[in-house]
Amino acid sequence: MNSEKLLSLAQKHMDVLCNVISDRSVGSMGNRKATQYFKNELSRYHWNTEETLLEVMDWKTDGATLRSANNSYEVFSSPYSIGCSAQGYLVSVQTFNELETKDISGKIVFLHGDITKEQIMPKNFVFYNPEEHQQLISILEKSNPKAIICATGHNGALAGGVYPFPMFEDGDFNIPSVFMKDVEGEKLFLEQEKLVILESKAERIPDTAFNIVGRKGKNVGRRIVITAHIDAKKGTPGAIDNATGVTVLLLLAELLKDYNGKYPIELVAFNGEDYYAVPGQMKYIEQNGNDFSDVFLNINIDGAGYKEGLSSFSLFDMPDEIRNIVLEAININPNIVEGLPWYQGDHGIFLQYGCHSIAVSSNWFIENMETQEITHTPKDNLEIVNYSRIPEIAVTIKGILDKLSS
Numbered sequence: 001m002n003s004e005k006l007l008s009l010a011q012k013h014m015d016v017l018c019n020v021i022s023d024r025s026v027g028s029m030g031n032r033k034a035t036q037y038f039k040n041e042l043s044r045y046h047w048n049t050e051e052t053l054l055e056v057m058d059w060k061t062d063g064a065t066l067r068s069a070n071n072s073y074e075v076f077s078s079p080y081s082i083g084c085s086a087q088g089y090l091v092s093v094q095t096f097n098e099l100e101t102k103d104i105s106g107k108i109v110f111l112h113g114d115i116t117k118e119q120i121m122p123k124n125f126v127f128y129n130p131e132e133h134q135q136l137i138s139i140l141e142k143s144n145p146k147a148i149i150c151a152t153g154h155n156g157a158l159a160g161g162v163y164p165f166p167m168f169e170d171g172d173f174n175i176p177s178v179f180m181k182d183v184e185g186e187k188l189f190l191e192q193e194k195l196v197i198l199e200s201k202a203e204r205i206p207d208t209a210f211n212i213v214g215r216k217g218k219n220v221g222r223r224i225v226i227t228a229h230i231d232a233k234k235g236t237p238g239a240i241d242n243a244t245g246v247t248v249l250l251l252l253a254e255l256l257k258d259y260n261g262k263y264p265i266e267l268v269a270f271n272g273e274d275y276y277a278v279p280g281q282m283k284y285i286e287q288n289g290n291d292f293s294d295v296f297l298n299i300n301i302d303g304a305g306y307k308e309g310l311s312s313f314s315l316f317d318m319p320d321e322i323r324n325i326v327l328e329a330i331n332i333n334p335n336i337v338e339g340l341p342w343y344q345g346d347h348g349i350f351l352q353y354g355c356h357s358i359a360v361s362s363n364w365f366i367e368n369m370e371t372q373e374i375t376h377t378p379k380d381n382l383e384i385v386n387y388s389r390i391p392e393i394a395v396t397i398k399g400i401l402d403k404l405s406s
């Protein structure tokens with residue numbers, strides 16, 4: 001297939017994933033449309049497809065309000081939080097020590113300052129979960145406040161580019177919570193020990209989602225697993241995160257339609273990288289019996305195709321023999337460079353199981369991960385995509401597979 005045709009195919013897939021379907025958050029109708037589209041496209045190129053049902057939770061809110069005797073404050077329902085209609089005394093908590101020592105039972109607890117510098121990992125998230133996060137959740141659950149208000153700023157590494165960021169984004173955590181800007185929190189601080197009324201019209205909705213796996217090649221020996229998460233955060237078209245990754249997989253479905261190389265190939269659309277419970281990833285691990293020893297190589301695409309800068313291929317745990325093959329394939333294209341290591345993606349799972357892995361992304365994002373204000377916001381839309389990057393990446397991955405097979 002010539003490069004012009006690949007480019008227009010990439011544009012078509014991106015349009016479907018970001019325009020025709022605007023919301024790909026786990027549990028949404030758009031998410032199911034996206035996985036159905038992915039599956040249909042794979043079938044069209046004669047891949048064997050497997051669809052796995054995931055029981056998930058969708059979520060919506062009609063907004064939140066916070067009032068005191070004299071003021072009202074702008075607050076937002078924490079994603080996946082239960083709603084509430086609560087009235088109680090406001091207790092200010094700025095440090096871990098204050099959380100341990102203050103009596104917050106039956107009160108509305110106001111977290112701000114030092115204690116809200118980071119987004120708290122979901123309580124059942126197994127891949128990365130600092131001791132301090134788990135303790136914070138556990139103390140809150142034991143001390144039983146009526147509700148939680150969090151004043152937050154930026155947290156690029158864990159929460160993406162959003163301001164304010166939700167301190168809790170966890171459907172398994174059952175204390176209702178809202179969040180607000182740190183500057184708004186400074187005003188609320190003056191209301192401590194006073195009575196406040198908090199209402200959050202949030203609702204959890206049980207729903208379904210799917211993982212899609214496509215398979216090609218001989219059904220023997222260790223396999224190469226190429227992955228991209230198909231879900232996006234609520235409130236963003238998720239163009240770079242991660243419609244471009246899914247589109248790379250779809251171009252590979254076409255480029256590899258006659259593949260019969262040494263290694264069986266799996267194309268995996270993971271459902272849940274940007275969702276608190278990572279259901280698709282957990283299910284895939286379970287389906288593989290917690291054992292990835294028959295995975296020869298993982299290639300994960302996430303954050304690729306940004307308009308600025310080059311594409312990056314970061315190599316992890318690579319024996320020289322494979323490393324040289326990969327570098328040779330990368331060096332053919334001047335728009336692709338070897339990238340720095342980063343871990344906030346699905347390749348992290350394969351690394352934990354001891355696989356060789358390549359993480360494909362945009363070099364600009366890797367270098368600006370902490371400070372960029374795009375990820376998980378409406379700014380992550382088609383306007384920031386360099387469409388040429390997508391076929392370049394697909395062709396380079398095909399080049400790697402061809403070299404490994406020969």
Ligand SMILES: [Zn+2]
Nearest residue numbers: 241242273302
């Ligand atoms: Zn992502």
